[in-house]
Amino acid sequence: MAGYVSDAVIRRLPAYFRYLWTLESKGVKQISSKDLGESMGLTPSQIRQDINSFGGFGRQGYGYEVTELKNHLQKVLGVNQEHRMVIIGAGRIGQALAAYEGFPMVGFRPIAMFDVAAGRDEPGNLPLYPMQELEERLPDLDVSIAILAIPPAPAQEVMDRLYRLGIRAFWNFATVDLKCPGDAVVVNEHLSDSLGVLSYRMQQLGI
Amino acid sequence: MAGYVSDAVIRRLPAYFRYLWTLESKGVKQISSKDLGESMGLTPSQIRQDINSFGGFGRQGYGYEVTELKNHLQKVLGVNQEHRMVIIGAGRIGQALAAYEGFPMVGFRPIAMFDVAAGRDEPGNLPLYPMQELEERLPDLDVSIAILAIPPAPAQEVMDRLYRLGIRAFWNFATVDLKCPGDAVVVNEHLSDSLGVLSYRMQQLGI
């Protein structure tokens, strides 16, 4: 079905998926690359290229079946299966993520939180465990992803500790770039980088 | 100094800035494009190209002065000046952002929060006002950026309302893509898109 799909394409897939999801929820059955392009700010050509990088779904003279394409994108991204997550750090960011409503759409589910300060509020309805019980409890939780919502200083060490426990996927909110072995994945989320870009554009417009 | 700088370059600038900042705080005085490239996972060539797109700072045979380059990047990004922000929505994401430690580095400062439910906790040390007082209070707050940490449904409407009050820069955490007039800037932050990419990579590695 798909050979190598470039990074540039992969980064656009979640946006396609999201948009098709909303189309489906509005009852739209069909869409052409032209209309999709207009809504998403991309050229029809690019959309057809992107979609075709993982298989042919359109019908000439008609366009794409919204639900069919959405479901397929879901499988391509792997967000059709449930991903159980543990959240490390029960500070404000950790708590915000524990309650984030964007997860169900992509099949992600927070299962538990850990924090060095065991006396914190239990947010949402997730159990909160002290960090020292990590080794003891993690195996039973059956999670495949760890969210790091902790300060930068201990981040790399905590990641290594989770790696030793078998975690191979990390979503990092600590303000450092973390490195991991080749058999694991890290997505470093740098919120302030977005602000840098925003600031640059403001300057250009003289805001 | 700089003509047109491409989007691809601009998106890398905050990472350069962040890394130079940590180098400076470690007391590093000088760095070559070779070493910078190794640390950041870029080629020396690319780094020299990027830096030269906004002016020549290196010395042959020596490299770059860390502090000088950092300070210049700061000006290029416009993060040397203070940006006052208002946070709309005092839910968990709003509260997390109110306390986010990544802002000072980029000169951003949250000033106040607004929420439809006036009875919420006052988080951090920011004043929290009811949303209906927006028109009355915003002019005195002297903010140039609004963070939207509200549900998708009212997001576009709230943005239009802020635009009418003179706000021209938006950082949007609502899970919809917002559109704005050409004299304003929006950065749409889609956290779950990152998870889509993470999920795709996990699948590829068989995690």
Add this chain to the structure above:
DNA sequence: TAGATTGTTAATCGATTAACAATC
């Protein structure tokens, strides 16, 4: 059928990498 729109190849455009003279 005629019109619309795909899948796909070819053309263009832009970004990254390589190379090297200039020079600190």
Add this chain to the structure above:
DNA sequence: TAGATTGTTAATCGATTAACAATC
């Protein structure tokens, strides 16, 4: 000076756009 490393031009690579035959 000799060695290192820049700034910059040229070469390569990849991604986007255009075009169009295929076909629903």
